Amino acid sequence: MAVSTSIRPSRAAALFGLIYRPEVRRAVYQVVLLAALAFVAVWVVNNVAENLRRQNIASGFDFLGRTSGFDVSQSLIEYSNVSTYGRAFWVGLLNTLLVAALGIVAATVIGFVVGIARLSSNWLIARLATAYVEIVRNLPLLLQLFFWYFAVLKGLPSPRQSYALPGGAYFNVRGLYLPAPVPQPGFEAVAIAFAVGLLLAVALWWWARRRQALTGQRFPVLWTSLLAVVGLPLAAFLVAGNPIGLEYPELKGFNFQGGIAVLPELMALLLGLSIYTASFIAEIVRAGILGVPKGQTEAAQALGLSKGLTLRLVVIPQAARIIIPPLTSQYLNLTKNSSLAVAIGYPDFVSVFTGTVLNQTGQAVEVILITMGVFLTLSLVTSLFMNWFNRRMALVER
Amino acid sequence: MTHLARGALLAAAVLVAMPSAASAQQKTLDAVKQRGQLVCGVHTGLAGFGAADDKGVWAGLDVDYCKATAAAVLGDANKIRYVPTTPKERFTALQSRELDLLARSTTWTASRDSSMGFSFAGVNYYDGQGFMVKKSANIKSAKELAGATVCVQTGTTTELNLADFFRTNNLQYKPVVFEKVDEAVRAYATDRCDAYTTDASGLYSVRLQLAKPDDHIVLPDIISKEPLGPLVRQDDFQWFTIVKWVHFALLNAEELGVTQANVDQMLGSANPEIKRLLGKEGEFGKGLGLDNDWAYRIVKQVGNYGEVFERNVGAGSRLKIDRGLNRLWTKGGLQYAPPIR
Numbered sequence: 001m002a003v004s005t006s007i008r009p010s011r012a013a014a015l016f017g018l019i020y021r022p023e024v025r026r027a028v029y030q031v032v033l034l035a036a037l038a039f040v041a042v043w044v045v046n047n048v049a050e051n052l053r054r055q056n057i058a059s060g061f062d063f064l065g066r067t068s069g070f071d072v073s074q075s076l077i078e079y080s081n082v083s084t085y086g087r088a089f090w091v092g093l094l095n096t097l098l099v100a101a102l103g104i105v106a107a108t109v110i111g112f113v114v115g116i117a118r119l120s121s122n123w124l125i126a127r128l129a130t131a132y133v134e135i136v137r138n139l140p141l142l143l144q145l146f147f148w149y150f151a152v153l154k155g156l157p158s159p160r161q162s163y164a165l166p167g168g169a170y171f172n173v174r175g176l177y178l179p180a181p182v183p184q185p186g187f188e189a190v191a192i193a194f195a196v197g198l199l200l201a202v203a204l205w206w207w208a209r210r211r212q213a214l215t216g217q218r219f220p221v222l223w224t225s226l227l228a229v230v231g232l233p234l235a236a237f238l239v240a241g242n243p244i245g246l247e248y249p250e251l252k253g254f255n256f257q258g259g260i261a262v263l264p265e266l267m268a269l270l271l272g273l274s275i276y277t278a279s280f281i282a283e284i285v286r287a288g289i290l291g292v293p294k295g296q297t298e299a300a301q302a303l304g305l306s307k308g309l310t311l312r313l314v315v316i317p318q319a320a321r322i323i324i325p326p327l328t329s330q331y332l333n334l335t336k337n338s339s340l341a342v343a344i345g346y347p348d349f350v351s352v353f354t355g356t357v358l359n360q361t362g363q364a365v366e367v368i369l370i371t372m373g374v375f376l377t378l379s380l381v382t383s384l385f386m387n388w389f390n391r392r393m394a395l396v397e398r
Numbered sequence: 399m400t401h402l403a404r405g406a407l408l409a410a411a412v413l414v415a416m417p418s419a420a421s422a423q424q425k426t427l428d429a430v431k432q433r434g435q436l437v438c439g440v441h442t443g444l445a446g447f448g449a450a451d452d453k454g455v456w457a458g459l460d461v462d463y464c465k466a467t468a469a470a471v472l473g474d475a476n477k478i479r480y481v482p483t484t485p486k487e488r489f490t491a492l493q494s495r496e497l498d499l500l501a502r503s504t505t506w507t508a509s510r511d512s513s514m515g516f517s518f519a520g521v522n523y524y525d526g527q528g529f530m531v532k533k534s535a536n537i538k539s540a541k542e543l544a545g546a547t548v549c550v551q552t553g554t555t556t557e558l559n560l561a562d563f564f565r566t567n568n569l570q571y572k573p574v575v576f577e578k579v580d581e582a583v584r585a586y587a588t589d590r591c592d593a594y595t596t597d598a599s600g601l602y603s604v605r606l607q608l609a610k611p612d613d614h615i616v617l618p619d620i621i622s623k624e625p626l627g628p629l630v631r632q633d634d635f636q637w638f639t640i641v642k643w644v645h646f647a648l649l650n651a652e653e654l655g656v657t658q659a660n661v662d663q664m665l666g667s668a669n670p671e672i673k674r675l676l677g678k679e680g681e682f683g684k685g686l687g688l689d690n691d692w693a694y695r696i697v698k699q700v701g702n703y704g705e706v707f708e709r710n711v712g713a714g715s716r717l718k719i720d721r722g723l724n725r726l727w728t729k730g731g732l733q734y735a736p737p738i739r
Contacts, residue, residue, distance in 0.1 A: 056632050057493060058513035069558045071573045081561035146581075153588040173589050174547060253545035254535075254592045255572070264590065265574070342552065342577045345585060351552065351575060355486055359553035362514030364490045 048365060063361045064089065070356055072347045074263050085357050092352030093374060099269055099348060100335040100378070106274035107334060108327075111281025118286050129282065137279035142340055144276055149268035149344040156264070159255055168248040169259075176262040177249035186243035193236035194229070201225035265346035269338065277334045281327065288323035289315060320393045328386035332379050339375075349374065426498055426630070426637035427471065427687055435477050438464035439491055439500040442482040442578065445603045446711040446719075447503050447523075456480050459710040460501040463522055463628050466644050466700045467499060470692040475699040484577060485553035489514060492631060499641060501628040503597065505555045510629070517638045520645035521627045522703075523711075524723035524732055526620035527559050528598040530605060533613050535592060540619035544569040549582045549591035551575075556596050559622040583607065597624045602717050640686050647693040649735035650675055651702035653726055658701040661694065674738045682738055693738075703733065 018024050052059045064086035071081050076094040079087055117129035136144070153173055157163065162172035170177040201224075208219040237243070249259030292315050300310040342351035350371070358367040430436055440461055441448035448458040456464075456478075465475035483491055483502060492500045493515060503525070504510075506518040529540050529548075537543065540563070550557055552575045564571045574591055576582035583604050586594040594604065601616045608614055628645070630638050651657075654672050656664045664672055673679040676697075677690030684690060700706060704726075708714040712721060725731025 054633060055493065055515040056512070057515035069561055071561050071564075071571070073572050073574050081565060150584065150588065153585065153590050158589045254543075255545050255547060257545065342575075343581060345549075345574045345576045345581065347575060351577070355552045355577065356557060356575065359486050359489065360509075360558065362489055362493070362509070364493065 052365070058361075058363060059366065061366055063357075063363055063366070066361075068357070068360070070360070072352055073345075074266065074347055085361070088357055089349075089353050089370070092347065092349035095347055095352070096335075096338055096341075096349040097378075099266065099273065099338050099341065099346070102270055103273040103277065103334050103338065104331050106270060107277035107281055107330070110274060110278035111330075112285050114278060114282035115285025116289070118282060119289060133279045133282050136275055137283075141272065141276050141337055142343060145268065145272040145340055145344050148271045148275075149265065152264050152268050152271075159251060162251070162256075168246070170249055170251075170256055172256075173264065174255055174261075175264050176267070177256045178260045178262065179246040179248045180258070180260045182245040182247050184243045184245050186240035189236045189240045190233050190243060194233040197228040197230070197232035200228040200232075204228065263346070265341070265344055268344055269341050269346045269348075273334055273337060276337075277330055280330050280333075284323055284326045284330065285319075288319035288321075291322045292318045317393070321390075324386060324390045324393060328383055328390075331382050331386065335378055335382065336375060426634045427640065430471055430498055434472065435479050436464060436468040436472065437479050437481060437496070437498045438467070439481050439483045439488055439497040439502055440464065441502050442484060444503065444579070444600060445606065446715055446717045447599065447603070448482075448501070450480070450482075457710065459523060459706060460503060460628070462700050462706045462710065463501040463644070464499065466648060466696045466706075467628075467641060469695040469699040470644050470647070470688055471640065473695060475695075485551060486577060488553075489516070492516065492629070495631070498637070499628055499630055503599070503626040504629055505597075506625045506627055506629075507555060515632045516629045517632045518625075518627045518629045519638060519641035521625040521732075522645060523599060523626040525597040525599050525624035525626050527556055527595060527622040527624055528601050528620055529593045529595050529617045530586075530601045530614050531593045531617060533615050537617065540617050540621065541567060541569070543571065543593060545571065546592040547572045547574060547590070549574050549576065549586040549594045551579050551582050551596065552577050554596070555622070555624065560595055563621040579604070597626070599626075599711065599717075599719060602719055606716055636687055640688065643686060644696060646735035646738075647675065647696050648700075648703040648706065649726070649733055650738060651693065651697045652704040653728060653735070656697055656702060658697060658699075658705055661697045665694070671737070671739075680739070 049059060065084055067081075068083055068085050068088045069081050070088075072079060072088065072091050074095060075091045076098065077087075077090060079091045114129045114132055117125050118133065120126045120129070156171065156173040159172045159174055162170040162177075164170055168179045204225050205221055208221045212218055247258050249256040249261070251257075296314050296318065297310055300314040305313065338348055339350035341348035342355055345351075354367055354371045358364060361367070438461075440456065441458070443449045444458070446458055448456065448460040450456050461480070464478050464480070468478050469475040481491065481497060483497075483500070488500055488502055488504065489510075491497050501522075503523065504518075505525075506521065510516050511518060529543065531537050531543075543564075548560060548571055550560055550573055557573070557575065560571075560573060574582075574585060576585065579596075579600075583594060585591055587608060594601070596604070598616065598620060605611050605614050605616065628641055630641055632638075650671075651661075654669070654675060656672060656675065661676070665676055665678065667673065667676075670679060674682060676694045677683055677692070681690060683692040686692065701709070707721060707724060711717045711719045721731065723732045725733065727734040
């Protein structure tokens with residue numbers, strides 16, 4: 001007894017000491033939390049499966065391989081009502097990506113212009129920009145979408161009274177019909193010339209940078225690379241003898257057939273999303289520019305830099321550091337807001353997949369899970385890219 | 399985003415609501431009685447079938463089925479909470495136990511009756527899908543719609559029938575799919591679409607809401623079978639039987655000539671069939687888990703099927719739809735109810 005008591009305390013103390021070590025405690029907490037989470041996850045999955053079975057509701061992801069039986073008004077890939085639900089998933093996803101990508105570009109351009117206009121010394125321009133921002137960002141987006149959609153529809157003529165635009169394009173209430181380019185034999189040469197021009201431009205840019213670093217001499221990179229990227233394919237195009245045919249839209253029966261149709265739903269959605277998001281981006285841009293101390297501009301002017309160079313080399317790089325993180329949130333918002341499309345009949349992902357597919361199959365749990373997965377992936381990819389971009393732009397402290 | 403959020407919320411409701419259902423498996427009948435209120439899923443607004451007026455009072459053929467069920471189960475046709483649902487939301491709402499009953503001109507189909515876990519209690523309106531076009535388009539038949547743009551509401555059998563019809567007839571078309579009927583109709587009215595398609599009953603209702611109803615015609619072609627009816631979840635047989643017999647009681651009352659006006663005199667009728675219907679003979683209500691006055695209350699508070707039809711969509715309404723297939727079997731229609739005995 002006496003022997004054991006003399007040993008025990010030291011062991012117990014060692015064990016006790018272990019508990020007091022922060023890294024051990026941290027690990028234990030993590031393991032416990034993880035186990036609890038895993039338990040909850042397993043319980044939810046089992047519970048859902050059990051209840052779906054009890055209610056005789058089909059479950060599983062087999063439905064993705066079944067024939068969909070419905071049509072979609074706009075599809076970037078081959079799709080018809082004999083395609084599968086899985087294919088409908090891609091149709092919807094691509095439509096969402098299309099509107100998100102176009103919307104992000106448009107919103108950024110409008111946002112930068114308006115943001116800079118708000119800082120203009122011209123009274124009228126500055127006030128107009130302020131009015132734009134204050135009106136647009138304070139109205140609900142759904143309302144604006146309806147406004148644009150029905151404004152677009154109301155203002156346009158029926159197919160028979162279409163506006164004929166130069167170059168064989170037509171504009172009416174059913175959409176904007178553009179001639180579609182059809183590559184003819186010999187078009188490969190143009191594509192190759194474009195690729196070569198692109199490579200040449202990159203090489204030129206790299207070489208000019210090196211030369212300036214070594215000798216301080218500058219080279220007109222912009223003009224020469226533009227010549228390479230545009231001039232080369234243009235030359236190839238002329239040499240090959242116009243290897244692009246055009247398919248013109250034609251009025252047949254109710255509608256125009258052939259060519260590229262830009263649906264009014266897409267136009268309204270793009271207008272609504274980019275104008276709305278641009279009002280937020282404008283404020284971000286203004287904040288970014290105002291965030292650069294005035295001393296920086298003054299110092300640049302003191303060094304003799306021109307106004308344009310001051311903006312390009314001093315103000316914008318510093319403003320960008322302030323602008324990029326909140327800009328990322330706006331891009332994510334725009335992508336997620338595109339799911340309002342269903343209200344105005346644009347076949348986006350939520351409309352096609354979370355709408356029609358969910359309804360035809362009745363498999364709410366699976367469809368919503370996939371939908372959440374898709375939006376999560378889209379958002380994460382966007383923020384990963386923007387984070388990378390931000391790191392590149394960030395001030396490197398020495 | 400709101401639509402996504404709503405969908406997610408419903409899915410979450412499926413996840414969360416189910417455990418309680420699994421552990422207790424409370425009967426819908428008991429739940430309704432305990433609550434003292436029937437939660438009934440209805441249309442967001444389709445005149446004649448389910449629509450609220452400017453005072454928020456609901457009326458329509460489907461709404462009367464909610465009322466008849468409430469009258470039978472709770473004794474009061476007004477103890478109802480109406481939940482307006484879009485076609486897209488309706489099934490998830492019923493699956494997740496948000497509703498006791500869905501009476502929302504829903505088409506009875508194989509998948510809804512099987513893999514989606516529902517049971518249809520009967521057909522309260524035999525319908526078929528049709529097209530509405532502008533008179534100025536000069537079209538006489540749906541087969542002339544080659545190349546047309548068609549406005550349609552999402553989440554309906556309509557969307558699939560439309561695809562089938564054009565595929566069978568080898569015609570091209572473009573669908574424009576909306577979530578709400580209002581936007582679909584507005585797009586049709588602004589000439590975005592050449593035609594608007596839904597069940598024929600809905601077309602008549604929508605036509606009346608247009609600025610100039612006479613500028614639009616409903617084409618004679620019926621391209622599908624649309625048996626519309628009230629539905630419940632598959633996992634509660636007792637509740638399913640009750641809703642089914644509410645429908646049969648409405649039909650039997652009409653067949654026996656029992657109306658809202660004469661039901662009190664009919665209590666003294668010598669006809670054994672009427673006696674059984676109104677609970678003067680036999681224990682038929684008890685068998686359903688209700689009391690024997692159940693059908694009396696339905697007729698007293700709501701009327702019989704014929705009255706419900708005429709009041710909401712027939713001659714007594716603005717829609718003036720011919721009863722057609724919805725006549726009783728004795729008058730050359732399809733409406734037929736098993737006897738109460």
